[in-house]
Amino acid sequence: MFCHSVSTPIVKPVNGLCNISCSYCYAIGLKEHAVIRNRMCPEILKAVIDFFCRDQDDIEFIWHGGEPLLAGLDFYRMVTEFQGVWERRGKRITNFLQTNATLITPQWVRFFAENNFLIGVSLDGPKEFHDQVRCYSSGKGSYDNVMRGIDLLSGAGIFNGIICGISTANYRFPKEIFNFFIEKKIKKLKFARVKSIGHCDDISSLVISPAQYADFMIAIFDIWLELDDPEVEIRDIQSVVNLILGGNKRECIYMGQCDQFVTVYSDGSIYGCDSFPKIDALRFGSVLDESSIVQSNSHLQNFRELLRRRKEHCQTCDWYFICKGGCAKDCYEQLDSVEPLSEVCENLKRYFEYISTGIKSYNLL
Numbered sequence: 446m447f448c449h450s451v452s453t454p455i456v457k458p459v460n461g462l463c464n465i466s467c468s469y470c471y472a473i474g475l476k477e478h479a480v481i482r483n484r485m486c487p488e489i490l491k492a493v494i495d496f497f498c499r500d501q502d503d504i505e506f507i508w509h510g511g512e513p514l515l516a517g518l519d520f521y522r523m524v525t526e527f528q529g530v531w532e533r534r535g536k537r538i539t540n541f542l543q544t545n546a547t548l549i550t551p552q553w554v555r556f557f558a559e560n561n562f563l564i565g566v567s568l569d570g571p572k573e574f575h576d577q578v579r580c581y582s583s584g585k586g587s588y589d590n591v592m593r594g595i596d597l598l599s600g601a602g603i604f605n606g607i608i609c610g611i612s613t614a615n616y617r618f619p620k621e622i623f624n625f626f627i628e629k630k631i632k633k634l635k636f637a638r639v640k641s642i643g644h645c646d647d648i649s650s651l652v653i654s655p656a657q658y659a660d661f662m663i664a665i666f667d668i669w670l671e672l673d674d675p676e677v678e679i680r681d682i683q684s685v686v687n688l689i690l691g692g693n694k695r696e697c698i699y700m701g702q703c704d705q706f707v708t709v710y711s712d713g714s715i716y717g718c719d720s721f722p723k724i725d726a727l728r729f730g731s732v733l734d735e736s737s738i739v740q741s742n743s744h745l746q747n748f749r750e751l752l753r754r755r756k757e758h759c760q761t762c763d764w765y766f767i768c769k770g771g772c773a774k775d776c777y778e779q780l781d782s783v784e785p786l787s788e789v790c791e792n793l794k795r796y797f798e799y800i801s802t803g804i805k806s807y808n809l810l
């Protein structure tokens with residue numbers, strides 16, 4: 446049985462292949478290698494499903510890209526066929542898929558609805574912000590097509606919310622962004638700091654600092670608190686509030702289990718979480734290996750040991766009960782750093798403190 450480790454796959458059936466060309470695309474360095482002949486083949490797909498279903502009872506697959514719809518409908522038909530074998534043996538499987546939504550058609554929606562896929566969409570707020578950074582290679586913005594996709598998904602009840610990238614293009618406008626989503630009746634949100642993760646060329650002009658991100662999130666928290674609509678779920682804030690109130694539900698960033706999330710590329714190779722670049726030091730093996738071989742892989746052992754040492758270092762932090770050492774990628778300068786970046790910590794602590802004070806004043810504590 447898995448011990449939390451290597452249990453949640455982020456699967457890239459077409460690696461970084463995408464039909465649009467966002468200015469901050471983190472998969473850009475993967476695109477060159479992601480020609481159509483490198484799509485995940487049926488044998489590897491079956492090995493992916495078998496690898497992750499064999500030793501767990503509840504399994505979450507996260508289908509990701511690039512643009513995962515480019516794998517084609519027949520690919521996902523095979524997914525459900527291979528998963529069906531395990532479901533008939535009593536395994537509970539959930540499929541999440543993250544898409545840019547531009548290729549969504551009624552046919553896709555029908556398939557996803559029939560097979561209980563939950564579909565998350567990337568949208569960077571109103572058209573004037575979104576179209577600055579999420580464009581086709583022609584330079585044309587993708588906003589109109591994304592919204593058409595969201596409408597189709599919402600109509601079928603399988604829309605699982607938005608990931609909104611926060612960059613220099615939009616970080617100054619928390620109120621406009623929040624109000625836009627509410628107006629569009631989009632109530633499940635995650636705000637992700639656009640970051641350079643090593644696959645991309647220089648996108649530094651779009652990357653915001655930890656302080657700018659904390660300011661943005663604090664502003665969102667205030668607007669959210671004021672709105673007081675229990676249906677509006679902001680994933681990061683919800684996790685922090687929940688943990689302060691003594692609950693357990695949390696985002697990966699507050700789980701302290703970064704060895705649980707792995708990326709599976711189209712050749713079946715298993716690497717660390719998708720936030721990291723694809724580097725040898727985080728290659729944990731392949732779905733064609735026995736799980737025991739992957740679990741004892743020396744890179745994985747080193748990574749686990751690193752996480753252990755980082756947590757040990759963070760034990761004395763007042764916010765450890767929420768943060769657990771933070772995101773293994775974002776809070777540290779290098780892969781082998783044990784001490785978190787002071788700039789990141791200062792802003793995380795400021796953010797936690799602000800939320801804690803805010804909910805206290807709301808008499809929730």
Ligand code: SF4
Pocket residue numbers: 461462463464465466467469470471472473510511512545567579
């Ligand atoms: S949709 Fe995702 S993979 Fe495609 S260009 Fe944009 S960031 Fe890159």
Ligand code: SF4
Pocket residue numbers: 697698699702703706718719720771772773774775
């Ligand atoms: S490295 Fe960051 S994004 Fe990846 S699983 Fe850990 S917390 Fe999540």
Ligand code: SF4
Pocket residue numbers: 759762763764765768769770771776785789790793794
């Ligand atoms: S805020 Fe910084 S010191 Fe505190 S637990 Fe998080 S990473 Fe560690």
